[in-house]
Amino acid sequence: xxxxxxxxxxxxxxxxxxxxxxxxxxxxxxxxxxxxxxxxxxxxxxxxxxxxxxxxxxxxxxxxxxxxxxxxxxxxxxxxxxxxxxxxxxxxxxxxxxxxxxxxxxxxxxxxxxxxxxxxxxxxxxxxxxxxxxxxxxxxxxxxxxxxxxxxxxxxxxxxxxxxxxxxxxxxxxxxxxxxxxxxxxxxxxxxxxxxxxxxxxxxxxxxxxxxxxxxxxxxxxxxxxxxxxxxxxxxxxxxxxxxxxxxxxxxxxxxxxxxxxxxxxxxxxxxxxxxxxxxxxxxxxxxxxxxxxxxxxxxxxxxxxxxxxxxxxxxxxxxxxxx
Amino acid sequence: xxxxxxxxxxxxxxxxxxxxxxxxxxxxxxxxxxxxxxxxxxxxxxxxxxxxxxxxxxxxxxxxxxxxxxxxxxxxxxxxxxxxxxxxxxxxxxxxxxxxxxxxxxxxxxxxxxxxxxxxxxxxxxxxxxxxxxxxxxxxxxxxxxxxxxxxxxxxxxxxxxxxxxxxxxxxxx
Numbered sequence: 001x002x003x004x005x006x007x008x009x010x011x012x013x014x015x016x017x018x019x020x021x022x023x024x025x026x027x028x029x030x031x032x033x034x035x036x037x038x039x040x041x042x043x044x045x046x047x048x049x050x051x052x053x054x055x056x057x058x059x060x061x062x063x064x065x066x067x068x069x070x071x072x073x074x075x076x077x078x079x080x081x082x083x084x085x086x087x088x089x090x091x092x093x094x095x096x097x098x099x100x101x102x103x104x105x106x107x108x109x110x111x112x113x114x115x116x117x118x119x120x121x122x123x124x125x126x127x128x129x130x131x132x133x134x135x136x137x138x139x140x141x142x143x144x145x146x147x148x149x150x151x152x153x154x155x156x157x158x159x160x161x162x163x164x165x166x167x168x169x170x171x172x173x174x175x176x177x178x179x180x181x182x183x184x185x186x187x188x189x190x191x192x193x194x195x196x197x198x199x200x201x202x203x204x205x206x207x208x209x210x211x212x213x214x215x216x217x218x219x220x221x222x223x224x225x226x227x228x229x230x231x232x233x234x235x236x237x238x239x240x241x242x243x244x245x246x247x248x249x250x251x252x253x254x255x256x257x258x259x260x261x262x263x264x265x266x267x268x269x270x271x272x273x274x275x276x277x278x279x280x281x282x283x284x285x286x287x288x289x290x291x292x293x294x295x296x297x298x299x300x301x302x303x304x305x306x307x308x309x310x311x312x313x314x315x316x317x318x319x320x321x322x323x324x
Numbered sequence: 325x326x327x328x329x330x331x332x333x334x335x336x337x338x339x340x341x342x343x344x345x346x347x348x349x350x351x352x353x354x355x356x357x358x359x360x361x362x363x364x365x366x367x368x369x370x371x372x373x374x375x376x377x378x379x380x381x382x383x384x385x386x387x388x389x390x391x392x393x394x395x396x397x398x399x400x401x402x403x404x405x406x407x408x409x410x411x412x413x414x415x416x417x418x419x420x421x422x423x424x425x426x427x428x429x430x431x432x433x434x435x436x437x438x439x440x441x442x443x444x445x446x447x448x449x450x451x452x453x454x455x456x457x458x459x460x461x462x463x464x465x466x467x468x469x470x471x472x473x474x475x476x477x478x479x480x481x482x483x484x485x486x487x488x489x490x491x492x493x494x495x496x497x498x
Contacts, residue, residue: 004458004459006457006458006459021458023458030457030458032456032457032458034417036417036420036424037416037417037420037421037424038414038415038416038417039414039415039417039456039457040413040414041412041413041414041415041457042413043410047341048341049339049341050338050339050341050342051336051337051338051339051342052336052337053334053335053336053337054334054335054336054337055327055332055333055334055335056332056333056334057332058332116342117341118341118344133335137335137337141337144339145339148339148340148341149340150340151338151339151340151342156338159338159342159343
């Protein structure tokens with residue numbers, strides 16, 4: 001094997017079936033994105049790198065502690081089962097969960113790194129922790145300065161916004177796709193139709209359907225609560241919280257009846273038609289699903305990606321500087 | 325420093341390239357009618373010949389690649405045929421593919437009948453194919469070949485055993 005010109009700049013940032021990594025060559029850095037079976041490469045000449053921006057991401061300590069507690073609670077389920085096999089399943093999976101959560105804490109605070117050239121702004125996924133970012137900068141800075149020369153610190157602070165590197169303005173802040181929110185609000189509409197159909201045509205055996213709908217709505221609402229907390233309007237966040245409250249109210253009104261029917265079915269007793277709840281229960285379930293679904297989809301549609309938030313920056317004419 | 329909007333801590337490292345005005349190469353104008361001119365621009369002075377086809381090129385048309393000077397036509401051809409390592413943007417990892425074919429299907433009995441030979445095909449067909457741009461050992465090829473041979477041997481043994489017992493059964497019945 002011939003000697004390679006590349007030296008690793010960062011470790012691999014692994015996904016489920018992929019990874020990315022940064023490598024340093026004498027005159028460029030290489031970003032490798034691998035799907036295991038294929039590798040894609042992006043090269044950035046050291047002479048073209050204008051700046052590196054490392055942004056600390058929000059603190060996740062609370063989430064990490066919650067993850068540890070959840071994993072411990074999961075493992076503790078082992079004491080509630082009698083079968084040895086399931087005891088070990090709970091203990092093993094709980095231990096793995098605790099281990100992963102502790103490893104995540106040990107890797108330190110997270111960050112995002114973006115590399116700027118005159119023509120591109122490229123996020124560097126392998127630089128995902130502040131500790132990695134410090135090592136990355138320490139390795140890359142001398143290499144870039146060997147090619148470009150050093151910029152004195154006082155000069156760096158004086159660089160005006162009119163410099164060529166700033167002409168493009170700050171990065172466009174694209175809004176997240178809010179896929180979970182789209183699915184949640186569509187599901188609310190679908191569920192309202194299903195419930196109306198079930199009531200209108202006295203469908204029997206719909207207990208599983210209702211419980212599945214509750215479960216899916218709760219899961220999606222929780223996903224929206226986690227994913228959309230940064231949304232500038234906070235509407236999805238509020239609606240998801242409202243969905244949780246309404247599903248809770250629905251469950252309070254319907255689950256006892258569903259439980260009674262399940263018990264009757266288990267004992268072989270004859271069952272009447274499903275959806276024998278009082279009309280007010282059905283009306284409430286239909287109304288909030290229909291209203292929430294329509295409002296949610298409407299707002300998501302009018303704030304969908306592509307309508308980016310523009311940040312206005314005044315830029316004067318570019319400074320003419322002699323190329324090196 | 326911290327973002328004035330949200331207070332998030334931001335570290336910005338700036339390099340001298342931020343003050344450089346991007347500028348492309350400019351061709352030299354022809355000074356004397358006896359001077360060699362660019363193949364593509366008859367009014368520009370030739371600066372260098374193409375290392376592949378020999379055409380004279382001005383500074384605008386000359387494309388440096390892998391330590392050579394190429395004209396736009398040769399550059400395009402080299403790019404399409406994958407001869408420019410410096411500009412490779414995608415490669416297939418045949419060693420990983422071969423290893424995948426030799427390992428995952430082995431969880432089932434009958435699928436390796438097809439995938440083990442396929443794995444061997446990828447091992448031998450792409451043994452010399454360029455692998456990753458970055459350093460990477462060949463252990464996946466070796467491992468895939470060994471596993472594929474083992475699987476084929478095991479399947480062969482199964483078939484031989486089945487035939488053997490079948491024939492033995494017929495003989496004992498007679």
